[in-house]
Amino acid sequence: MGPRDLAWWVAIVAAACMSAAIIVIGARFLLAPESGAEGFGLPSEAGPFLTAKGIRDIGTGLVGAVLLTTRRFRAAGWALIALAWIPLGDAVVVLAWDGSEILAYAMHGGTAAAMIVVGTILVRGRARDRSPSTARETSVDAEG
Structure with a gap:
């Protein structure tokens, strides 16, 4: 196994961990919204938006989990790239609402x-x- 294969396997494990982690984070927002808000980098006065964030996070994690368990690794990769807009947007929200700069930059x-x-x-x-x-073969399959 070469370095590229090792990187691929590490990426599979990392993607699985990311999917599991965001599901746990989403559950935290549903079960303990105030605690979730503090971990997000904002005050806990957001009310129902914290619940919406929890639902969004669980759904996001399920997308990755389904793609990985069905062995659609390239699709999982594209999904991760596309879904990266979510934490970027979260960072902007935290900064716009005078939240923690450290959490905005480091975590999100x-x-x-x-x-x-x-x-x-x-x-x-x-x-x-x-x-x-x-x-x-892949290019022929895509054309035909």
Whole structure:
């Protein structure tokens, strides 16, 4: 196993951990919204929006979990890249509402960066999946 294959397997594990973590975070917003708000970087006066965030987070985690368990790794990678907008938006919200700058940049910004890196590795696939014959077969399948 080469370094690229190792990176791919690490990305699979990281994507699974990200999916599980955001489901847990979503459940926290449903079960203990005030605590979830503080961990998010905002005051807890947001009321029903905290519940909406919990539901959004659980749904987001389920998307990743379903794609990974059905072995749709490239689709999971694209989903991670696309869903990285969520933590970027969260960072903007925290900063706009005078929330914690550390949480905005480190947690939300860091999460978005990690999602993009892991997603890119999954989209690229394993080294053995990118052999010239596989690439040719994939392009023929896409055309026909």
